[in-house]
Amino acid sequence: MDEKRIKEVVEGISISSDTRIRILKGCKDKWDQRNKRIMMVKKTMKVSICGIIVMALLLIIPLTNKENNFELTVYAAMSDGTSGPVLLDSKKEVLLQLQNTPVGRGYIFEVTLPDKYAFKCVPAEENQPLFTIYQEENNIYWIPDIQTAGNIYNRDTERMEPQIFNGEVRLCKFDIYIYNPDNVLEEKLHIEFRVKGNECSVRFD
Amino acid sequence: MDVKQIETAFETYWDKLYRVALIMLKNEYDAEDAVQDTFIKYMTKAPVFREREHEKAWVLKVCINVCKNKIRFHSLHPAIDIDSIEISGHQKEDEVLITSLVGLPDKYKEVVLLYYIEGYSCKEVGKILRLTESTVKKRLERGRNLLKKELGEE
Numbered sequence: 001m002d003e004k005r006i007k008e009v010v011e012g013i014s015i016s017s018d019t020r021i022r023i024l025k026g027c028k029d030k031w032d033q034r035n036k037r038i039m040m041v042k043k044t045m046k047v048s049i050c051g052i053i054v055m056a057l058l059l060i061i062p063l064t065n066k067e068n069n070f071e072l073t074v075y076a077a078m079s080d081g082t083s084g085p086v087l088l089d090s091k092k093e094v095l096l097q098l099q100n101t102p103v104g105r106g107y108i109f110e111v112t113l114p115d116k117y118a119f120k121c122v123p124a125e126e127n128q129p130l131f132t133i134y135q136e137e138n139n140i141y142w143i144p145d146i147q148t149a150g151n152i153y154n155r156d157t158e159r160m161e162p163q164i165f166n167g168e169v170r171l172c173k174f175d176i177y178i179y180n181p182d183n184v185l186e187e188k189l190h191i192e193f194r195v196k197g198n199e200c201s202v203r204f205d
Numbered sequence: 206m207d208v209k210q211i212e213t214a215f216e217t218y219w220d221k222l223y224r225v226a227l228i229m230l231k232n233e234y235d236a237e238d239a240v241q242d243t244f245i246k247y248m249t250k251a252p253v254f255r256e257r258e259h260e261k262a263w264v265l266k267v268c269i270n271v272c273k274n275k276i277r278f279h280s281l282h283p284a285i286d287i288d289s290i291e292i293s294g295h296q297k298e299d300e301v302l303i304t305s306l307v308g309l310p311d312k313y314k315e316v317v318l319l320y321y322i323e324g325y326s327c328k329e330v331g332k333i334l335r336l337t338e339s340t341v342k343k344r345l346e347r348g349r350n351l352l353k354k355e356l357g358e359e
Binding site for chain 2: 003006007009010011012013014019020022023024026031067073107167
């Protein structure tokens with residue numbers, strides 16, 4: 001076998017000019033398709049990333065706002081002698097102002113919750129004699145035990161402001177349980193009352 | 206990689222690659238496809254070569270690998286359609302030689318193509334195909350013997 005013939009024969013294979021044009025066109029088409037595919041993948045990735053970011057924001061925003069949705073408004077005595085509703089901040093102590101409530105003289109807490117949420121007020125410790133608690137719709141009424149719905153009047157039928165406590169400082173702790181629409185406990189607000197004489201202040205954690 | 210470089214590479218190698226692919230795949234459409242895939246890889250990878258010879262070895266290696274993949278994945282082992290390959294001069298012996306060559310097992314065929322047609326040494330063939338020099342020599346010898354047998358020279 002003449003080994004040189006192999007080279008000559010293979011190189012002698014005729015290739016038509018159409019073949020060259022077909023190969024060149026095929027290369028161009030494949031290259032364009034590849035670039036389109038890459039563009040599509042990049043576009044899909046961009047859209048996916050944007051989608052993920054939007055979804056994450058949609059999930060994160062309600063979570064970050066959740067804490068603000070649980071608000072406690074109390075009727076407070078201001079340092080300038082006036083009184084009015086005050087939003088209770090965590091760790092900040094507020095001096096409360098006695099109010100007339102449907103169940104007697106006491107302190108009013110207004111609980112602001114998201115729709116279909118519910119709450120329940122529970123003493124954190126047993127044997128806490130300072131308050132009787134009434135709960136009505138969004139309000140909690142804290143009625144010091146000495147203040148009753150009947151009130152006390154003197155001979156001249158003037159309403160008497162009873163002396164609630166003497167000078168000792170007494171503490172009283174409650175928890176407000178907040179339930180989501182599925183009735184699952186979602187938040188627990190810890191409320192601490194500090195009573196000294198006629199003054200009652202409150203703070204929550 | 207600029208357009209001129211791609212055009213130069215295409216004009217330099219397309220016919221060489223086509224012949225190699227044609228012998229490997231025994232089918233002109235698959236051969237065209239293999240050459241296109243080789244150039245797509247060339248454009249995608251955009252390799253930088255210090256010498257023209259390195260570039261030639263690279264494209265041949267890629268083309269042979271593309272052909273091997275086509276054979277492996279599509280089980281392309283049809284009988285050669287000799288009418289689709291036209292040889293200048295058109296001698297009967299040439300047709301027989303081409304038929305025998307395309308009928309060689311792939312591992313012998315790739316070595317024979319690089320050694321006899323592209324003129325690489327056994328060492329260079331070994332580098333391109335990642336084989337030892339002695340393996341290349343053995344395969345060349347066996348390929349040669351098979352060809353001789355087919356051509357009735359034994």
